[in-house]
Amino acid sequence: MPTEAGGAGDHLYLVDGSGYIFRAYHALPPLTRADGTPVNAVLGFSNILARFLSDLDSGDRPTHLAVVFDAGRTTFRNEIYPDYKAHRPPAPEDLVPQFALIREATHAFNVAAIEVEGFEADDVIATLAVEARRRGVRCTVVSSDKDLMQLVGGPVDMLDPVKIRRIGPDEVVEKFGVPPEKVVDVQSLMGDSVDNVPGVPGIGQKTAAELINLYGDLDTLLARAGEIKQPKRRENLQTHADLARVSRELVRLKADVPLPLGFDDLKVRPLDGALLLPFLEQNDFKSLRSKLGGRVTSALAGAANRAADAAAGPPPAPAPETPGTADYVTVTDEAALAAWIARARAAGTVAFDTETTSLDAMQAELVGFSLAIEAGRAAYVPLRHRPRGGLALDGDVPAQIPFERALDLLRPLLAADDVLKIGQNLKYDMLVLRKYGIAIAPLDDTMLISYALEGGAHGHGMDELAGLHLGHETVKYDAVTGTGKDRIGFDEVSIADATRYAAEDADVTLRLHAALKPRLFRERVATVYETLERPLPQVLIEMEAAGILVDRAELARLSGDFAHRMSEMEGEIHALAGRSFNVGSPKQLGEILFDEMKLPGGKRMKTGAWGTGADVLEDLADQGHELPRKILDWRQLAKLKSTYTDALQGQINPATGRVHTSYALASTSTGRLSSTDPNLQNIPIRTEEGRKIRRAFVAAPGHVLMSADYSQIELRLLAHIAGIDSLKAAFARGMDIHAMTASEVFGLPVEGMDPMVRRRAKAINFGIIYGISAFGLANQLGIPQGEASAYIKRYFERFPGIRAYMEATKETAHRQGFVTTVFGRKCHVPGINDKSAARRAFMERAAINAPIQGSAADIMRRAMIRMPAALKAAGLKAKMLLQVHDELVFEVPEDEVEATRPVVIKVMEGAALPAVDISVPLVVEAGTGRSWAEAH
Template identity: 40%
Template sequence: MTPAPDTAVLIDGHALAFRSYFALPPLTSKSGEPTHAILGFMRQLTRLMKQKSNQVIVVFDPPVKTFRHEQYDDYKAGRAQTPADLPAQINRIRAIVDAMGLPRLEVNGYEADDVIATLAKKAEAHGMSAVIVTSDRDSYQLLTEKVKVLTSDFKLLGPADVLAKYGVSVEQWVDYRSLTGDASDNIPGAKGIGPKTAAKLLQEHGSLDEVIARAQDGTLEPKGAREKILSSLENVYKSRDLSCMVIDLPLDIDMATHAGPGDPAALEALLGELDLGSVRRDIEALRGGSGAGAEAPEPEPQSLAREVPQAEWRTPAEGVMWGYVLSREDDLTATLLQAAAYDGSAVRSAPTEAPEGEGLFEEAKKERPGSVNEAEFVGQREVRAAGAKALATHLQVRGMNVEPGDDPLLLAYLLDPANTAMPAVAQRYLNAPWPADAAQRAALSAQLWELLLPQLDERRLELYHDIEKPLAKVLARMEVRGVKLDSAYLRGLSEAMAARIQTLEAEIHTHAGRVFSVSSRDQLEAVLYDELQLSSGRKTKLTGKRSTAVAALEPLRHEHPIIPALLEYRELSKLRGTYLDPMPNLVNPRTGRLHTTFAQTIAATGRLSSLNPNLQNIPIRSATGREIRKGFIADEGFTLLSADYSQIELRLLADISGDLLMQEAFQTGADIHRRTASQVLGVDEQHVSIEQRRAAKTVNFGVLYGMSAHRLSRDLGIPYAEASGFIERYFETYPGIRGYIDRTLAFGREHGYVETLYGRRRYVPELTSSNRNVREAGERLAYNMPIQGTAADIIKIAMIRLDQPLMDLGARMLLQVHDELLVEAPTKKADEVAELVKATMMGAATLSVPLNVEVGRGPNWFDTK
């Protein structure tokens, strides 16, 4: 069974058709019907469908005017006239998309951008990534770490790229467009304010509202900008209204379902009528057909082709090959045959089916007789690649005994944790695009290895050889091993949760006094603030609307009974959509286990991430969230062990800061939160109240994340002055912590980076920003990273040291989630395994304070706690 998709590819149909129309020379079918826009569109569409984990959705503008046209008659009046022969081609594209079984959406009154924006948010809510294919830069307001825009040259654009190119964050994008305008959509902006000035103003003042406020009170500099904004104020507000996308349309679509069967007969008729034989072959290849006997495909149009440099091929040394795979769905045989090239040249063609185990060698011999040495190929023990772990797991699940070897992506990540993917790395260090051809990718990987290795200093070389490279081998085994799920339990929990969600929805309607769409942001805003008159007049800077986010609703929990019901409704809906429904579908039918992917090069702190699903985000603070852990179960004859570092970040703070009072608390085994409350408030430990301990715990854990007095006041429900005084006395009690923060910030401003105890770096250019908000956010990142990053390094060391001893005992390391390891141990050896795990984790680092590890066991993950 094909796994549920993890990425929603959202295509702006009109934009891609328009781009395709001008990218190709005029083409017609034998009957004289124009087809070049159709051909270009379909080439891009099928290319995006090759990734089996993608859910492709095509969105078109409706044939009627949208609400923006109704508000502003001249909206998009400046756009170039649509070519006369394009609309008919777009209609043909619609018909082909439908015949292929792909979801196609058009919503009357709203632009394709609004539908895409809603789908992107919906995908994120389901734990998916989203890739937007559009030419409209307004989509930049949607960008997050999980939502990216695919550019015309197939590069993914994210928040960091927008900041680097335009000098503003994605949160400021609408404000930026409000000032600069957009001539293509007849969005006026502020006359005379260009991109550089707009970016500078937003960098200095944070938001458009603040810029306007400073202009109106006469303090905005320079004076010329102040006058231009004030004279264009109506147009600036108009531009903001036009630029804001709608993100909460009531769309009825299942994000976690692949394309349907479509209408093969209608599709065949359409492609035959349009003489698009190459498109037919592309679609057959997607569905596993051979396409044999068809005519040769048309050449790739130069305007859409990727310019790939012919990289020099470097013959692998010592029988170790360089290779690369896009994902686990890639054709393994094709990748290896293209990348191995043991005779010094790249194989560029391969069979379409990936054989199992050593059959791969036989397939290679048939493809290139005499080109592959059997001992080197079948006896291969280590593979070098950009993303070596992914390639090694490919081979391991097919019965081949290989492990991940050297990896230039890991080198790049250690040089700068912003290097998370090969396209950006190749562009940054070789000034070359990441090629589509596997053999050329292998060649570039080898060149990057030689280029990057000398750039690592001694400490980061040790990180590579002692932690990241050996960890990749451990993670590969964990991925292949997987974890057993009780799918029946999870489905039952989902059904129970669905019933509770339905009950909550009815309660919400009762409290509101009417029926409305609870998932509609605008309808909810009207109910809460206009009809129920709840206290919150604050409007969000981005949309100018009153917030309905959880952070805005939480302080209102005791103001009206609709709020607790609404918050529970949202929590349950998110849990059900993100975990309960998708996870059973991700279980491998052959192994009966869930095989998540651990990512080493995502988090800037060095922490591991996991994908498909993201197990790092399974909630543990709510009782309902913890229930999900009951679905992770031990295999027959085994038990689960959960080993968790206790308060590791606070212990590291005590060690790194050198604060003797905090160190003494941990050295004597004191309750750190009770001890902190006693020291800060000047009361005997035995008389510390529950509320006082809770306040101390909140500050202990919040200090590294820049907790403000305002936040502490809100979280604890205490007066601001009391919260402010508590934080002030906290730093007086633990002066070493204030000293650590000051030293770390000074080091970061001088060197441009901060680092862990093991030398892992994070660059923080925000520390010298002239924008106060950006600078303060950078400061919080800077003094948090050495603590969080060191904790990540320590648990990685523990995992490496545990790997072989656990296997020797017949135990299996299954998951790593933050500061916790989940191990599956033979029931008869559970005590021995527990002792081994605890001793190894506690001994992973030598600090001035002891590391403490709590180990629990049970038949499922929940019961280990």
Template identity: 45%
Template sequence: MTKLVLIDGSSYLYRAFHALPPLSNAAGEPTGALFGVVNMLRGHLKEAPEHMAFVLDASGPTFRDALFPAYKAQRPPMPDELRAQVAPMMEIVAALGIPILRVPGVEADDVIGTLAVLGAAQGMAVVVSTSDKDMAQLVRPGVVLVNTMSGSRLDSDAAVLAKFGVRAEQIIDYLALMGDAVDNIPGVPKCGPKTAAKWLAEYHTLDGVIANADKIGGKIGESLREALPRLPLNRDLTTIKTDVVLEQGPAELALRARDVEALRGLYARYGFNQALKELDGDAASSIAAPAKLPSTSGRGFVAPLPTTATPIDPGLSAAGEYACVLTPAQLDAWVAQLHAADAFAIDTETDSLDPLQANLVGISLSVTPGKACYIPLAHDSPGAPAQLPREVVLQTLRPLLSDPDKHKIGQHGKYDLHVLARHGVALQGYADDTMLESFVLEAGIARHDMDTLAQRHLGYTTVKYDAVTGKGAKKIPFAQVSVDDATRYAAEDADITLRLHRVLGAKLAAEPALQTVYRQIEMPLVPVLARVEDNGVLIDIEVLRKQSAELSRRMLAAQQRATELAGRSFNLDSPKQLGALLFDELKLPALVKTPGGAPSTNEEALEAIADQHELPRIILEYRGLAKLRSTYTDKLPEMVNPHTGRVHTSYHQAGAATGRLSSSDPNLQNIPIRSEDGRRIRTAFIAPPGRQLVACDYSQIELRIMAHLSEDPALVRAFEQGADIHRATAAEVFGKPIGEVSANERRAAKAINFGLIYGMGAFGLARQLGIGRGEAQDYIALYFSRYPGVRDYMERTRALARDRGYVETVFGRRLTLEYIHSRNAAQRAGAERAAINAPMQGTAADIIKRAMVAVDGWLAGHRTQALMILQVHDELVFEVDADFVPELLHSVPALMTSAAQLKVPLVVDSGVGENWDQAH
């Protein structure tokens, strides 16, 4: 089969420029980007393709600029060092005999997309060589994406799904939802890859997501609804054209003969010695391999990186003095420095992302900015030097690590606490965490990882993990990374952590309220969360298996019934087949349409016609059962830790801007409890023999915080009297005695109570209650007439947010409102809604965090009798000896209610059972 290789020249030129150090030739001309591109081209040519093209963006505007004038508007001009390398790159490409394509009015992506589709249609094996994720939309039979810099390969829909969480045909919609900061395409705020993939898994297409936007809750749902008007344009901008009119088709892109003399002169000028040897017939060196850094064995320090075009690992850049500790004398010297210091930064390197199963590969330490060491413990790469025994190193460091008076500094140090504990070292004195310092200072900033923080606060580009381990199929475990490369990477982690702490700590010190949040809430919580994660929760795998089997039987029954109703077999998971059946064959009314006007088969559409035919109801039942099985009953047993027999979730402190904890692997906070099938999943979370589960849950905490913040007399009075707050609200709104409130009136009052604190308007309330918008507006007006303090609080808060650009919790946590002054009315309205809700959600988060710290302190004297095993929203779950349950029920709720002093009482509801469902 004829092979066609399409090179995304623009992508590789910039990628090589930013990935490689600032190399230069003997004359001082920059060569870094040129070196990377040439090596990539030589790699492709080694595979002897018959057809090839090097595609670049043409100068001038494209059709996307006409669609969206701000498209790529924020991009800075090409750096002079890069611009100087474009002309020689074109000379080398031409001398290699590779056709060069530049088509005005479109981008290189569109040219590549058109050629890829044409080539595959003509029976060619098309390889698209790019580092651009947008190109994944081109993957199909006959079209493969390769990234020669990372070694990754996308050759099927399954490969795309594994990498991005969506199919190739969904990539356009995936990009439209996320937006693209590089191209200045604004997506849905806070919608990252996981959220976009989740929505598309549920609703299949962008049109499906748009049609179901009202069903997506929380802040992200608000963001989605605000972004709806621009999403169709986003889709147009992210769609690669495959119908560009070209002067040359795939068959006309045959490789020409190389101009050997021209290449010899160019390679010699730019110092590409390996390429020059290859040109002169040295087949053994046909591809320039990255050279290793100078060995650290016996010297302790890594030599400076070369500044000429010597091939080196991409991404490795000069830093401080980084020592590799390989001898007892070197270790003793560093221990002496640690003893003399008031504080030091520490980081661990392991062989797993799961801290409860990870094995220690090395430890890095830093006492002074610009100096750090790495102690390799388990590197087994070829030629690896002899390393100090792990137990010897840990025994030597243990007195320092377990000394509570010796302050340690880390970045996401909870992971390191777990790893060291797994190796018998109880880290004490963990005093500062740069991730949490950043989070408290800038909760509205999406990323608090070390690489991002180093760039933002230090102007420093760190060595990336993938630069030393590789990517994709070529990725190696960290234990197989050479000790030299590992030293540069790992020691830098400790060094940058220390440097960041110096900067972020000073910023916190200048903000007393934020410093209090950091010192009294976030930092004390780190070891508490580590203990909760380590405790884990016991699950009954057999119960889950039975539930999976039952769900499967019910899914099969639903499939069979659907087939009977349809009169033929069809794919229940195919919206296209379902739409044809419901609306073309059965002639059911299409009451819900996609934005494009086509009949929708989403949940809302099926609910709308479920009373007209049994089939839509069966499809809804099938979908609900399938989601429960795939997400929970099948998956949870696979996540049991083989060493403990328990499920151990990971809690994230620096996730939600409000301070709310989130969890993952597994996410135990999203187990559904509104349906009987969902609640049954909690029955699989059990207590071991002789123990019970106890759940302690704050009652209506956000409404109580609203009463505290608004100081509305009627609302405060209702909570002080211990009234059913929703019934009390209904009595106020509808002007009748509390005993005469109907169930529907209470339901309406509940929707108003919770809806208003989340910024719900008349439209949303009307949809939720199934009433007219005018009637819903009347309900809201009545509410504010009876609770004027709530209205006044909302108005004050909006004004304060506009004035300061942020709001605060009761405890001083600051919540920045990025769009409070936006010219976009939808964005501005969303920020104002956030200004109302964030202080309540943030205060609730602060309260339960304070409670966890207090409860953990009390549990310190009862570790053998009770464990805190879960935190879910406003609830804490404990595993308790049966005879200790009364004492825990006496002490824990009291500690939780004393975590804050509000103008209304905090109330904690408690339950006990053999499983979580019984206790909840």
């Protein structure tokens, strides 16, 4: 065949996925997997795909393959003719959830899937068929849809998967009575009742073919319609000529659809166990799995990838391979590194990971890095490995690429805006590389993608995700470095071990990205990821790198003061107890109070030990016992000393003289950040003694600290989300919301409100946010449960909308397993359908709280993301240092304080806009001072 000259024997198969879906659905009885999701169409589709792939193996082998789907119900054809496909019934209810799974199936079988918004699958197929024809490549359209027959001809044919027969020009003539190029004209006349294409009344397929054969084409026919002898037929053609032309526009396939993938992206890839096995597992497709048997290698085993190499030509072999790790290579010379970087640039995507001397990014030195470009193959580039214990044994440490030289090669790749860098918790890598003048952008972070998809459902560490999505047990960090006193630095790990560990990290990250990224859109959290997750690492590394200045001398002074007072107290405590004991031991204390002194009201913990929590001791103190009060005072100081004044001194970074916390982006179930090493989100403030700690957090010389916090943000969001008009009005008027609640619940005027009554209302307000219970409120206020019940009852009578919100939220949580914030973040509540009533109730309260706490967290994220640019645009040098959930702390040059304040307030107050217009004003208050205590 002359057309094969340009294609060099290539053969493209285009599978009409949408057709397959309906056929699979109707061919199989209703089936569900373990979690109740219907999967009959998914199984049918997977079976067809598997059979199709194996059949083709034996005979007419494809070199290129794509499954094409319809993207949605409306296309450009609806603009031409609004009634197009209007009579189509909606998809059956139990088919709807299977559409996304079928796309997953395609991915799992390692087959390219294409869908383009605004076009039908047929148009995409037409575009690719025309491209194949242009290239002189053989092309087979796999479908039994007659609308596609217009594409047949030259190198393009069809394969009817129902009848399993090839359709060439002869078969088209057989079906339509005209050759393929005239099919459109015939269809324009005959119309299509299924798709609601009008055609010309009174003309069926026979007549249409006869007319087109006689006149040659539709335009000629319409122009010469007057010559037709049959009066009815002539009249219809003349009056409905426009219908025929519109029909032609509907029937004719568009061959110029913009495609997301190029021709080369459709190259056939072999089955990959890492993709396929988790999918089969998840959907309980056991029979299919055994059927595929030997064709699928186990996850990450590498055989599939070597098969891929065999099919796609020889591997680039960029570096010598370390024995025993066929797919993971160690790169120790510049040329090999340059080759990997060139391949990454060509691919446009690279997974990246760093190995360092410390888990603390601010202290860490780079030891090496790893790259992965395609699943199953990765490189580790050691840079600063040294022999164990500093003793160079012969051949222990091979040559490594000079450090600066490697960084110079790496730097432009990580900054290249046409190469996507994929990492797992890239904030860490960015912080490590920051000091070498290396930035990473653009980026995708698998941890954050997982968090956007399944926040609250499970952790998002790489080991956990690998097990979950790839069915793969990763090499553990501890296994490589050892633990405890025998732990060695990563720079002392042997290069072979390091390669095994580090290259796998990059490989797994790349695979996780392939598994998770496509789900963002399908599961409607792409915007959450793009606006609330993806931009944050850049913002946070600047905050973490800035750190905050802590006055070590002040902490030491406080520590000495606390120690002195504690030892005095200990003497008194031992005297009151009648013997000496470890005051810090809850066990010994419980024995003294309840066994020896026989004080009343002792309750045991679930371990059988006496409970000695603050609430218990507080009760005893209120009854007039001296010892519990002293213990409480001692404990307060002990806590302040050990956790704050002492530990914090050790957290001062010797290089910067400042304290650099680390913010966890994906550790909470609601979207909040958390702070560790040290936790700067729980620095004391509630008591006078504790507040002293804040005096030690100070601004650098010439600067002040500015603290800006959202006022009552969660109650405001509750009013917005639950739609409580009276609460909204109160906030709009700037009222004291707790006093207003007290007035409503207790029927008293706001003027001259008793502070104790207001306190009770405040507790109720907090309780509401937490998913109130009479027990909890009673405990909080120290009142009988019956009284608390009465308060709650009255509250709900005054605000029935709140109860309605709570019930609706619980119902949503039970039905879908997650609740959402106003920005669409999903907060999963696993176990909400648990058999334990206690656990269910617990998760229900969490579900009530999550949209409120989570929406506030989202607003704060938006403010933080916008803040650096807003400050920069205003020409201000203020630096954002800390975030404490509803508060931001800045370090501001003294002479810019008054210019900075309105910028900060404006960004924070407007942070929800324009995405969401909160129907209650958000109010931010900002204070300044030399120390955090003063600024607050």
